[in-house]
Amino acid sequence: MFKKLVVGALAAGIALTGGIGAASASTEGVDNMNQVKPIKTLIGDYYNYDRGFSYHDVAGxxxxxxxxxxxxxxxxFDNSFYSEGRTWYFKGVASTNWDGSAYGHYEARK
Structure with missing residues (x-):
């Protein structure tokens, strides 16, 4: 009796979750990666000549x-600084180097 109950519960669980293959890897082809290209071209790269760093738009x-x-x-790092008409705000350290120098993560609004 208990065995039938367990087997029935397992069968119901598999049926309700969409079957065994529901959690398998994607079956879509690699060609779907081409859909990313139009989004990537919307992101502009710029250069700040006052401070000497590159920056970009945030996607979305x-x-x-x-x-x-x-x-x-x-x-x-400075908490904030003003350069080329924008106020840049410090968000965190992006990477550190062996000599104690570092690169910072900053964001600004248009």
Missing amino acids: RPDIYRTYDVYSSNGI
Whole structure:
């Protein structure tokens, strides 16, 4: 009796979740990666000549600029700075180097 109950519960669980293959890997082809190309072309790359770093638009948020290239020789960053008509706000350290220097993550609005 117990065996029939367990087998019935397992069968019901598999049937309700869409079968065994429901959690398998995607069956879509690699050609679907081509759909990313139009989105990537919308992201613009820019250069800040005052401070010497590159930055880009944030995908899905065209009103925000982002950079991970603000260099600090001692690893200490300004909380914010004004450059080329925008106020840039510190978001965190992007990477650190062996000599104590670092690159900061900043964001600004248009």
